[in-house]
Amino acid sequence: MDIDARMSVLERSPFFASADRDTLKHAAETASELPIAKEDQIFRQGEEASYSYLLAWGRVRLDQTTSDGRNVVIRYLGPGDLIGTVAVLRRKPYPATPVAVEDGMTLFWSAEKKAMLIAAHPVLATNAIELTGSRLEELQERLREVATQRVERRIAATLLRQVRHAGRRVEEGVEIPFTLTRGEIAELTATTLHTVSRTLAAWEQEGILSGKRASHLVITKPHRLVEIAEQE
Amino acid sequence: MDIDARMSVLERSPFFASADRDTLKHAAETASELPIAKEDQIFRQGEEASYSYLLAWGRVRLDQTTSDGRNVVIRYLGPGDLIGTVAVLRRKPYPATPVAVEDGMTLFWSAEKKAMLIAAHPVLATNAIELTGSRLEELQERLREVATQRVERRIAATLLRQVRHAGRRVEEGVEIPFTLTRGEIAELTATTLHTVSRTLAAWEQEGILSGKRASHLVITKPHRLVEIAEQE
DNA sequence: CGTTTTATTGACACGTGTCAAGGGTGGTGG
DNA sequence: CCACCACCCTTGACACGTGTCAATAAAACG
Numbered sequence: 001m002d003i004d005a006r007m008s009v010l011e012r013s014p015f016f017a018s019a020d021r022d023t024l025k026h027a028a029e030t031a032s033e034l035p036i037a038k039e040d041q042i043f044r045q046g047e048e049a050s051y052s053y054l055l056a057w058g059r060v061r062l063d064q065t066t067s068d069g070r071n072v073v074i075r076y077l078g079p080g081d082l083i084g085t086v087a088v089l090r091r092k093p094y095p096a097t098p099v100a101v102e103d104g105m106t107l108f109w110s111a112e113k114k115a116m117l118i119a120a121h122p123v124l125a126t127n128a129i130e131l132t133g134s135r136l137e138e139l140q141e142r143l144r145e146v147a148t149q150r151v152e153r154r155i156a157a158t159l160l161r162q163v164r165h166a167g168r169r170v171e172e173g174v175e176i177p178f179t180l181t182r183g184e185i186a187e188l189t190a191t192t193l194h195t196v197s198r199t200l201a202a203w204e205q206e207g208i209l210s211g212k213r214a215s216h217l218v219i220t221k222p223h224r225l226v227e228i229a230e231q232e
Numbered sequence: 233m234d235i236d237a238r239m240s241v242l243e244r245s246p247f248f249a250s251a252d253r254d255t256l257k258h259a260a261e262t263a264s265e266l267p268i269a270k271e272d273q274i275f276r277q278g279e280e281a282s283y284s285y286l287l288a289w290g291r292v293r294l295d296q297t298t299s300d301g302r303n304v305v306i307r308y309l310g311p312g313d314l315i316g317t318v319a320v321l322r323r324k325p326y327p328a329t330p331v332a333v334e335d336g337m338t339l340f341w342s343a344e345k346k347a348m349l350i351a352a353h354p355v356l357a358t359n360a361i362e363l364t365g366s367r368l369e370e371l372q373e374r375l376r377e378v379a380t381q382r383v384e385r386r387i388a389a390t391l392l393r394q395v396r397h398a399g400r401r402v403e404e405g406v407e408i409p410f411t412l413t414r415g416e417i418a419e420l421t422a423t424t425l426h427t428v429s430r431t432l433a434a435w436e437q438e439g440i441l442s443g444k445r446a447s448h449l450v451i452t453k454p455h456r457l458v459e460i461a462e463q464e
Numbered sequence: 465c466g467t468t469t470t471a472t473t474g475a476c477a478c479g480t481g482t483c484a485a486g487g488g489t490g491g492t493g494g
Numbered sequence: 495c496c497a498c499c500a501c502c503c504t505t506g507a508c509a510c511g512t513g514t515c516a517a518t519a520a521a522a523c524g
Contacts, residue, residue, distance in 0.1 A: 413502070429504060430505080444503090
């Protein structure tokens with residue numbers, strides 16, 4: 001990627017929102033590139049946070065693993081999202097492991113460069129707070145869901161969240177434009193793939209959605225999902 | 233509170249960590265005071281975020297309420313903690329409702345004053361990221377817990393978290409220095425007060441902790457709690 | 465094509481929520 | 495100062511959602 005390509009990636013990222021050209025240029029010039037292949041781990045939970053990444057394209061799943069090997073998906077990341085930046089700024093170990101779910105490309109900065117960048121361009125600090133704040137809010141919402149709602153409702157809410165983040169209109173409805181296995185939905189929803197399978201099977205019967213296996217899910221009746229997600 | 237009293241409150245707050253005297257003075261001078269009585273709501277979830285608060289003393293519980301009236305306790309706040317600041321900086325509605333669990337005192341700033349304060353003293357932006365980041369990490373941990381662990385284990389982890397935040401050594405062990413009803417523990421743990429009651433009763437039998445009713449909980453065998461929290 | 469991964473489906477058990485009834489404790493007001 | 499009233503806690507019985515276990519089937523991959 002040349003500098004211009006990098007800059008156009010950066011200017012689409014919320015972290016660089018309302019940044020001036022100088023800032024973008026400075027950031028683009030100090031970045032390095034790391035291509036990622038499906039299933040690659042960009043770093044591992046618990047490692048010292050030496051680099052801060054920005055996903056240029058591709059999709060990444062953010063995993064948190066328990067000592068006994070169980071896994072929870074914190075969230076999915078798309079182009080423009082930051083990876084590991086909060087840990088870098090806090091000088092703490094990475095709290096989770098990002099795994100590529102498809103091939104992609106990242107830009108990255110060393111902890112020192114990132115800190116200098118933010119010091120030199122205060123708008124980036126503001127944006128970092130905005131981003132961290134919105135993740136915080138989303139997690140609060142998920143915590144409340146997991147704490148108070150039945151599995152069916154949580155699965156509906158989870159699918160709708162994916163749609164909000166990354167949904168694409170297609171003729172039959174809305175599509176989630178990347179592969180989501182039942183197991184991954186289970187880890188996003190805090191349940192088992194068995195229950196997910198049963199639930200999705202029922203919804204497919206009802207014609208709410210379609211998309212077997214590795215194909216992308218298509219929600220044909222989003223309003224029904226909303227109803228399920230909001231039902232008393 | 234006079235300016236000196238305010239400054240000594242501020243300098244104990246992580247949000248003002250490594251701030252110079254000018255910053256503290258500036259912040260202390262531009263703050264207003266709001267005393268809070270037990271059960272007072274400082275603001276309500278969903279309201280426009282016009283003020284950012286700092287708890288000078290007292291204890292506050294941060295509630296998130298669902299549309300159907302169920303409640304989840306996001307966390308407890310103590311002296312030095314910020315309240316509503318992230319919402320103010322993001323110019324979004326407050327995502328939760330802080331309720332005083334005992335009488336206390338807050339300092340507060342209007343959204344505009346707070347923004348000016350941070351713009352004038354960049355170290356505050358860094359600290360805000362640090363704080364938001366640590367809350368984010370704690371929520372990730374709780375989400376993982378609720379998603380993967382049995383109730384007993386979660387209750388143990390929750391009590392230990394209170395101890396970490398606010399525990400006091402006493403002769404019999406460690407004390408959680410504020411009133412925690414079974415119902416509140418239930419809302420912190422994502423379960424019902426019935427299950428909490430049964431679990432604590434069993435632990436009292438075992439001599440792990442003591443403290444009936446409204447008295448403060450005293451953990452007499454913290455190591456046992458740790459074992460329970462970490463058991464496979 | 466075989467091998468591996470992922471999904472489907474059924475049977476069953478178990479944790480935990482729900483419902484219900486009573487007992488204590490602290491606070492309040494007469 | 496005592497009696498009453500909230501409110502909180504305790505305990506039991508029971509039901510139900512959902513995880514666990516198991517066996518099969520269907521895709522995906524090399």
